[in-house]
Amino acid sequence: MRTVLRHATIVTMNPSREIKEEHDLLIENDRIAKIAPGITSDHADIDTTLECRGKIIIPGLISAHSHLTGMFQRGLWDENTFEEWFSNSNAVEKRLNFSPEDIYTIHCAGCIEFIRHGVTTVLNMFTVSPGSKLEKVASSCNAILDSGLRGILAVSLTPNDNANVFEPANPASLLDFARGAAKHVAGLNSRLGFMLAPSAPQRCSDQFLISCGKLAADFDLGMHTHLAETKLHAETARSIYGEPMVTHLKRIGFLNSKLAMAHCIWLEDEEIDLLAENDVKVVHNPACNMKLGDGVPQVKKMLQKGISVGLGSDSANAGTVYSVFEQMKLAVLLPRVTWDRENWLLPADAFEMGCLGGAKVVLQDERLGSIEEGKKADLVILNPSTSLSPMNNLISQLVLCENGNSVETVFVDGRAVMLEKQIQTVDEAKIIAQLSSFRTSISEAYKDVLEKKATKP
Numbered sequence: 001m002r003t004v005l006r007h008a009t010i011v012t013m014n015p016s017r018e019i020k021e022e023h024d025l026l027i028e029n030d031r032i033a034k035i036a037p038g039i040t041s042d043h044a045d046i047d048t049t050l051e052c053r054g055k056i057i058i059p060g061l062i063s064a065h066s067h068l069t070g071m072f073q074r075g076l077w078d079e080n081t082f083e084e085w086f087s088n089s090n091a092v093e094k095r096l097n098f099s100p101e102d103i104y105t106i107h108c109a110g111c112i113e114f115i116r117h118g119v120t121t122v123l124n125m126f127t128v129s130p131g132s133k134l135e136k137v138a139s140s141c142n143a144i145l146d147s148g149l150r151g152i153l154a155v156s157l158t159p160n161d162n163a164n165v166f167e168p169a170n171p172a173s174l175l176d177f178a179r180g181a182a183k184h185v186a187g188l189n190s191r192l193g194f195m196l197a198p199s200a201p202q203r204c205s206d207q208f209l210i211s212c213g214k215l216a217a218d219f220d221l222g223m224h225t226h227l228a229e230t231k232l233h234a235e236t237a238r239s240i241y242g243e244p245m246v247t248h249l250k251r252i253g254f255l256n257s258k259l260a261m262a263h264c265i266w267l268e269d270e271e272i273d274l275l276a277e278n279d280v281k282v283v284h285n286p287a288c289n290m291k292l293g294d295g296v297p298q299v300k301k302m303l304q305k306g307i308s309v310g311l312g313s314d315s316a317n318a319g320t321v322y323s324v325f326e327q328m329k330l331a332v333l334l335p336r337v338t339w340d341r342e343n344w345l346l347p348a349d350a351f352e353m354g355c356l357g358g359a360k361v362v363l364q365d366e367r368l369g370s371i372e373e374g375k376k377a378d379l380v381i382l383n384p385s386t387s388l389s390p391m392n393n394l395i396s397q398l399v400l401c402e403n404g405n406s407v408e409t410v411f412v413d414g415r416a417v418m419l420e421k422q423i424q425t426v427d428e429a430k431i432i433a434q435l436s437s438f439r440t441s442i443s444e445a446y447k448d449v450l451e452k453k454a455t456k457p
């Protein structure tokens with residue numbers, strides 16, 4: 001299968017960060033085979049040609065930390081602090097206890113929103129409550145695969161009865177569940193990977209973290225977690241361990257180059273140094289951090305120390321859109337309201353985090369994150385609207401002015417999953433109608449959680 005995209009402006013993100021004008025791009029099956037002017041005339045055996053004159057091709061964007069389930073709670077808990085939001089939104093989710101079919105609908109809707117915003121890879125941190133069935137994991141996998149996206153299923157495990165949200169559970173049964181989920185995902189499809197995701201060190205015992213680390217090593221898996229989302233988390237860790245959380249994690253052997261941590265807001269300098277020394281990856285989620293009033297991480301300092309940083313939309317339930325354009329813009333704006341100029345991020349930093357940084361976080365930078373011959377054909381074609389006109393500085397405008405409206409066609413693994421704004425893979429209207437049909441039951445669960453809180457002594 002050969003497709004040629006003709007006469008495009010290509011933002012390669014190759015080592016010299018070239019932007020190539022009037023170039024053609026040849027896709028052969030799932031790979032980028034060639035980038036050069038005038039490819040069409042060399043090859044008689046082209047199956048499809050797309051004229052891209054005046055259009056821009058960028059690498060597929062990567063949301064390196066997301067929770068697709070959050071889709072159904074949009075608009076709820078918008079007055080809450082982090083702690084209230086965490087407890088309330090988990091209570092509603094638990095109360096609804098969605099069926100595998102419902103999970104499929106919710107996750108599929110999230111994937112559609114990602115595709116429409118030019119995202120081609122999503123890390124879905126999927127919280128499994130104790131006693132969950134493997135069918136729910138299978139539903140999430142099917143939603144990602146059917147939508148056409150590339151994904152990493154990061155099964156989130158929480159052993160503690162935290163904030164009275166989770167039932168007390170046997171950590172061993174959770175690890176068995178993770179083992180089963182890892183086996184289910186392995187070999188399902190080359191577009192889908194698996195990571196082990198203990199919810200957050202502050203919600204897990206040392207022994208559980210060590211067991212997760214061992215399981216990840218046995219199965220050669222990456223690990224994903226949340227860290228230092230709030231000031232309270234950081235202070236609590238210090239009072240429990242007598243040292244900062246990351247220093248403690250180093251002590252118990254939890255840090256390694258296949259670990260990524262979302263947020264990392266309240267870190268001390270020695271913790272940032274430890275992350276750098278151990279090649280731990282970080283995911284910055286500025287929209288969520290702002291919405292929940294969490295704080296402002298020292299991203300510039302992390303980049304200067306050589307830490308790989310990606311961007312995440314986190315959960316729609318935390319007030320965000322499943323879009324990396326939104327995160328790139330906020331990543332530039334957020335530090336400027338708090339830090340001095342030396343800690344500001346520039347649009348080029350944010351764009352790199354949105355593609356190459358994310359590829360490093362999901363441990364796939366050998367094949368994703370840039371437009372280079374031999375890499376996977378995960379590509380986004382933009383038909384410039386006013387946001388990109390006049391094109392004075394393409395990267396700046398992509399980061400600060402574009403919101404995804406210009407995204408016209410999206411390729412994942414060489415396949416057009418959206419073509420000229422039409423989703424090619426699943427029935428978008430049907431998925432949205434199904435999602436809307438949950439409104440009454442969501443409203444009942446929401447009221448129930450509110451009432452229970454009101455009657456709590």
Ligand SMILES: [Zn+2]
Binds near residue numbers: 262315
């Ligand atoms: Zn999260």
